[in-house]
Amino acid sequence: QVQLVESGGGLVQAGGSLRLSCVVSGRPSGGYVLGWFRQAPGQEREFVATISRPGSGIDYASSVKGRFTISRDNAKNTVALQMNSLKPEDTAVYYCAADNGRRSLTTKPSDVDYWGQGTQVTVSS
Numbered sequence: 001q002v003q004l005v006e007s008g009g010g011l012v013q014a015g016g017s018l019r020l021s022c023v024v025s026g027r028p029s030g031g032y033v034l035g036w037f038r039q040a041p042g043q044e045r046e047f048v049a050t051i052s053r054p055g056s057g058i059d060y061a062s063s064v065k066g067r068f069t070i071s072r073d074n075a076k077n078t079v080a081l082q083m084n085s086l087k088p089e090d091t092a093v094y095y096c097a098a099d100n101g102r103r104s105l106t107t108k109p110s111d112v113d114y115w116g117q118g119t120q121v122t123v124s125s
Contacts, residue, residue, distance in 0.1 A: 002026040004096040009119030020081040022096030030074040033099040038092035093118040
């Protein structure tokens with residue numbers, strides 16, 4: 001069983017930055033495609049960013065491309081999301097995700113095998 005624990009959420013003004021971190025425990029994180037998703041009130045969970053097992057493959061949602069950066073450290077079993085130039089529409093609960101399938105990247109919530117508990121990000125205007 002894999003456990004994912006996020007940290008780093010909070011309240012920030014528009015234009016500010018936050019860094020989310022996720023610790024993977026139970027099994028080595030290198031065996032999983034990792035990613036971040038988010039869910040705003042009344043909306044479905046949506047893809048934000050994903051990174052392949054070795055870290056060489058990365059993809060972002062168009063809404064965050066150029067502002068967010070995903071990274072992973074398999075030696076420390078962590079994945080991070082650096083969020084810059086935050087906008088009020090980035091407000092959501094952010095979830096760390098792990099996929100142990102054959103995909104090289106994970107962009108669909110239905111492909112995720114393990115979820116973290118979520119961390120709230122609120123961007124004020």
